[in-house]
Amino acid sequence: MEDLPLIDQDLLLERFPGKGGWTYVRFPEIVPGKHDYFGWQKVKGFIDSFEINKATLMPMKKGVLFLPVRAEIRKTIKKQEGERVRVRLYPDGDPKVEIGNEDFIDCLKDEPAAWAAFQKLSSSKQEECFTWLLDAVVMQTRIQRMADAVTNLASGLPFNATKR
Numbered sequence: 001m002e003d004l005p006l007i008d009q010d011l012l013l014e015r016f017p018g019k020g021g022w023t024y025v026r027f028p029e030i031v032p033g034k035h036d037y038f039g040w041q042k043v044k045g046f047i048d049s050f051e052i053n054k055a056t057l058m059p060m061k062k063g064v065l066f067l068p069v070r071a072e073i074r075k076t077i078k079k080q081e082g083e084r085v086r087v088r089l090y091p092d093g094d095p096k097v098e099i100g101n102e103d104f105i106d107c108l109k110d111e112p113a114a115w116a117a118f119q120k121l122s123s124s125k126q127e128e129c130f131t132w133l134l135d136a137v138v139m140q141t142r143i144q145r146m147a148d149a150v151t152n153l154a155s156g157l158p159f160n161a162t163k164r
Contacts, residue, residue, distance in 0.1 A: 045089035114154035
């Protein structure tokens with residue numbers, strides 16, 4: 001990786017509140033990409049000694065970018081919310097960002113109750129869930145559907161239950 005890093009700092013692991021909340025690292029100093037969906041940015045690099053490839057920085061409020069840190073990574077580096085991690089990220093050459101079924105599966109696996117509920121669904125219901133997610137053309141809608149589905153499944157509700 002000969003590129004200059006986007007960031008090379010010790011940063012705090014944070015967690016979105018509530019059941020199914022993602023653990024993440026926030027990057028207020030990285031400017032959102034102008035050519036990607038919603039300013040998203042593809043990156044590669046390291047969190048502590050764990051190598052990451054084809055990761056996506058996503059915007060939160062006020063355009064601040066964040067990177068979800070999967071359970072697999074946290075287990076390997078033996079760190080959790082509230083601890084600091086060394087983050088060294090580089091731009092990844094692929095300019096187009098896409099969110100698909102694999103990303104949804106990663107999110108489900110990060111929330112054991114949601115993953116267990118999803119696995120209990122029939123294969124046709126699982127396929128219906130994937131179709132429902134990918135039918136969202138607007139990427140922000142797709143992300144919201146993914147988050148809602150994980151929360152709903154973890155709570156024992158149908159993946160596409162509407163909030164009341």
